Amino acid sequence: MRAANSGDDGSYHRLLKLITPALRAAARKGLARAGQPVDQSEDIVQDILLAVHLKRHTWNPAAPFAPWLFAIARNKLIDTLRRRGRRIFVDIDDFAETIASEPPAEVVPAGEVALHLEALPARQREVLQSIAVDNVSIKETALKLAMSEGAVRVALHRGLAKLTDNLRDS
């Protein structure tokens, strides 16, 4: 995370990939405990990843990363379960235990983020889709959409922030 904060996009990409299995396992465990279908775990995982991304400035680089990550994840998980009408207490140990062990690979693609992506303004949606679906870099996206790189970055960031707001309010 420190490398990512200093502008190393590759480290950041690896970090997000690294934490995803643990988040997925914890989300499944939380859902299972609440008596809900675990195949919806991916929505929660994506929700957590968005929060981690948009709130990463609240991590204190002098402090360990894991407690911060678990605090975000725990909050998002509780929030989701509560919104679905169940009160549940999530033990922080759920996250700690699952860090080491790899969960089963079966994953149902999440629908919520995609749904809210559709509702974004055209430009923001195009930029997000270009990078996500077409796997195109910022530079190439700028060329393809006839925008400046700066404008692509701004559209990307605003799109993400808006997506997260809409997710939270849904």
Add this chain to the structure above:
Amino acid sequence: METEQLIRILAADNRRRSPSVGQVLAVALAAAFPVSLALFLSTLGMRQDVMLAMHNPFFDLKFVVTLSLMISAMAVGLHLSRPDAALGGWVALLFVPIVILAIGIGWETMLPQRLPMMVRLVGSNSMTCLLAIPLLSLPLLFAALLALRHGATARPVVSGAFAGLLSAGLAATLYASHCPDDSPLFVATWYTMATLPVTAIGALAGARILRL
């Protein structure tokens, strides 16, 4: 959407740096303070004898109390904007204004008084105080809550309450320059009562808008 795809988007957005919650809070309060100030100057204004009053240590003490409330509440609010923050001993910061006020009360009782205690406590302006502080604090509270939204608190209600305390502290600082009652007994009674509804509004609003 596949999580893999989402991660690609997030990684592409990595270079976008967000300002700290403290910076955002400072900007928000700097923008809202002139609103409260204009509201204050156009309705109440400073008291006529303000130059003279400044030589009265009990007049000056009001500002020490209200500003220390604002600063302590701001420190706790910013601390809580981190999701992994424990409230722990931070609440003890709120004792700073309380202790200063208690010292003020003790100090005043040791001095010969022209007015009996109950008269000093009831004062001449208590209703204005109860109305003015909450009203003047509303623009500040709005700004503080918006700024704390930039954080990621695990305790939205408590954070909202501290946003209320800090805006009430700042609003009370303005009001104190109008208020003709300088007795620490008056401050302890009426300023505290005026702070409570602002804190409650902050807590209620926080529960809604400060969720992660």
